[in-house]
Amino acid sequence: MTDSDITPRKRFHALDARERARWLDPAEAEFCAHGFENASLNRILKQAGMSKGRSYHYFADKGELFRATLDRRMAGIAELCDAAVLAAKEPGLFWQEVAALGARLTAALQKDERLAALIRTLHQERAAQQACAVQLDVFRARVEALLTAGQAIGAVRGDLPTSLLVAVTLQLIVTVDHWFADHAAALDMAQEQLLSRQAFGLLIAPLIPPSQFGDDLP
Amino acid sequence: MTDSDITPRKRFHALDARERARWLDPAEAEFCAHGFENASLNRILKQAGMSKGRSYHYFADKGELFRATLDRRMAGIAELCDAAVLAAKEPGLFWQEVAALGARLTAALQKDERLAALIRTLHQERAAQQACAVQLDVFRARVEALLTAGQAIGAVRGDLPTSLLVAVTLQLIVTVDHWFADHAAALDMAQEQLLSRQAFGLLIAPLIPPSQFGDDLP
DNA sequence: ACGAGATTTAGACCAGTGGTCTAAATGCTC
DNA sequence: GAGCATTTAGACCACTGGTCTAAATCTCGT
Numbered sequence: 001m002t003d004s005d006i007t008p009r010k011r012f013h014a015l016d017a018r019e020r021a022r023w024l025d026p027a028e029a030e031f032c033a034h035g036f037e038n039a040s041l042n043r044i045l046k047q048a049g050m051s052k053g054r055s056y057h058y059f060a061d062k063g064e065l066f067r068a069t070l071d072r073r074m075a076g077i078a079e080l081c082d083a084a085v086l087a088a089k090e091p092g093l094f095w096q097e098v099a100a101l102g103a104r105l106t107a108a109l110q111k112d113e114r115l116a117a118l119i120r121t122l123h124q125e126r127a128a129q130q131a132c133a134v135q136l137d138v139f140r141a142r143v144e145a146l147l148t149a150g151q152a153i154g155a156v157r158g159d160l161p162t163s164l165l166v167a168v169t170l171q172l173i174v175t176v177d178h179w180f181a182d183h184a185a186a187l188d189m190a191q192e193q194l195l196s197r198q199a200f201g202l203l204i205a206p207l208i209p210p211s212q213f214g215d216d217l218p
Numbered sequence: 219m220t221d222s223d224i225t226p227r228k229r230f231h232a233l234d235a236r237e238r239a240r241w242l243d244p245a246e247a248e249f250c251a252h253g254f255e256n257a258s259l260n261r262i263l264k265q266a267g268m269s270k271g272r273s274y275h276y277f278a279d280k281g282e283l284f285r286a287t288l289d290r291r292m293a294g295i296a297e298l299c300d301a302a303v304l305a306a307k308e309p310g311l312f313w314q315e316v317a318a319l320g321a322r323l324t325a326a327l328q329k330d331e332r333l334a335a336l337i338r339t340l341h342q343e344r345a346a347q348q349a350c351a352v353q354l355d356v357f358r359a360r361v362e363a364l365l366t367a368g369q370a371i372g373a374v375r376g377d378l379p380t381s382l383l384v385a386v387t388l389q390l391i392v393t394v395d396h397w398f399a400d401h402a403a404a405l406d407m408a409q410e411q412l413l414s415r416q417a418f419g420l421l422i423a424p425l426i427p428p429s430q431f432g433d434d435l436p
Numbered sequence: 437a438c439g440a441g442a443t444t445t446a447g448a449c450c451a452g453t454g455g456t457c458t459a460a461a462t463g464c465t466c
Numbered sequence: 467g468a469g470c471a472t473t474t475a476g477a478c479c480a481c482t483g484g485t486c487t488a489a490a491t492c493t494c495g496t
Contacts, residue, residue, distance in 0.1 A: 040481085042482075052446075052447065052448095052483095053447070054444075054446075056484070057444065062484090126342050126343070160413070161401075161413075163397070164394070164420070168390065168397075171393040172386065172390070175389040176386065179381070179385050195378070195379075198428075199382070202386060202424045203424075205424040206390075206420045206424060208423070229473095258454090260452080269475045269476060270455080270476065271456095271473080271475055271476070272473075279455075280454065280455090438495105438496085441493085441494095442494100443490105443492070444491070444492080446487105446488095446489080447488105448485105448488105449484105449486080449487100450483105450486095451483100451485105452481100452483090454480100455480095456479075457476100458477090458478100459476105461472105461474070462473070463471085464470085464471080465468105466470105
């Protein structure tokens with residue numbers, strides 16, 4: 001059989017984990033250190049001792065290598081997102097489950113510095129977002145399902161398009177995360193715990209049905 | 219006098235408006251069409267009929283050219299931000315002034331498509347943000363002053379660091395703006411007006427003091 | 437064990453990037 | 467018009483991600 005219908009991605013996937021790490025370890029180091037656009041493919045290749053030809057045999061382009069790097073780190077994250085939150089039948093429980101979910105993800109990111117760096121790159125660079133469009137859509141769909149479930153039981157406001165609420169929520173998550181990353185050094189642990197509890201309120205404030213607070217706005 | 223203490227920026231500033239436009243018009247077209255990083259300096263130069271040497275005589279680097287482009291478009295925006303909002307003495311009036319300010323800025327951006335494109339680039343590309351760090355800090359300071367004034371009269375929650383509220387507010391502004399830019403085509407004017415009123419509530423929700431709504435959160 | 441055919445690999449090469457530098461042209465003043 | 471500072475053109479640099487060819491290697495039927 002000719003290789004015309006075998007994508008580089010599949011070829012890479014067929015390699016064993018040991019061999020894949022020979023690519024992904026240097027790539028991850030480079031992407032974490034320089035982000036996506038400023039990462040140099042040539043530098044990665046030199047570091048990994050691989051040639052251009054080999055690279056484009058296994059990865060269609062730079063984006064595919066980034067995606068593979070991210071995929072490896074993301075393994076094990078999916079199982080943190082259990083479905084309990086979708087089953088909640090009243091707002092109090094719903095938000096409690098959301099808070100627990102958020103805490104789990106936050107803890108995972110705090111433990112895995114490399115993953116946090118990759119995700120921050122993904123957040124900051126449009127080119128990286130294009131490279132990972134599929135994964136991002138999956139994540140977006142997850143958040144959308146969550147918000148829709150919240151709307152169904154009246155925990156989330158239903159007077160605005162879901163896509164707008166999703167966009168706002170995603171941005172708020174990364175913004176708050178980013179702020180904590182920037183200011184973590186200046187906080188002791190007690191402060192950080194207190195703040196992150198309050199920051200959770202910040203996150204969900206735009207989602208609360210507007211009738212719940214006094215409408216003294218123009 | 220030798221030119222060792224004259225910066226490229228000053229040299230460009232000394233040109234008359236007619237001459238400056240010969241640089242800025244092609245630069246603006248390129249930046250609007252391709253963003254910052256993907257804009258090609260060589261293409262701009264070819265378009266403007268200028269040489270490399272001349273370019274680096276007037277602009278230290280690509281970023282300085284982008285900054286000059288943005289500066290020209292931003293002239294006239296500052297006067298839209300009058301100080302009435304800072305003088306408000308009770309929450310209702312404060313939010314009313316904020317809404318008016320937001321409406322003015324939104325209208326300005328809707329009228330000036332090029333400015334909107336440049337600002338969107340500024341929002342999306344880290345490299346552009348670094349090039350315009352000074353202007354961004356000025357804007358951040360403006361928002362911070364506004365929020366501090368709001369906190370002083372109890373219109374804005376005071377239980378979280380101002381810098382966090384500033385970060386969240388800035389991101390929400392661009393996110394909501396972005397959503398509307400993406401979905402404007404699918405909305406008729408009446409829908410858009412209604413939505414943008416509601417979206418304003420979305421914007422300020424994280425800023426409202428938390429005691430104002432029932433704390434049924436974990 | 438061998439040779440044909442497919443797969444994998446190395447790395448020269450490409451058009452492009454932002455930025456530097458030299459040397460000529462130009463402008464300005466005495 | 468001489469002499470000097472400023473301005474200008476564009477060759478050149480190291481580098482980018484990506485393409486392509488030709489050689490090496492591997493696989494497999496005999």
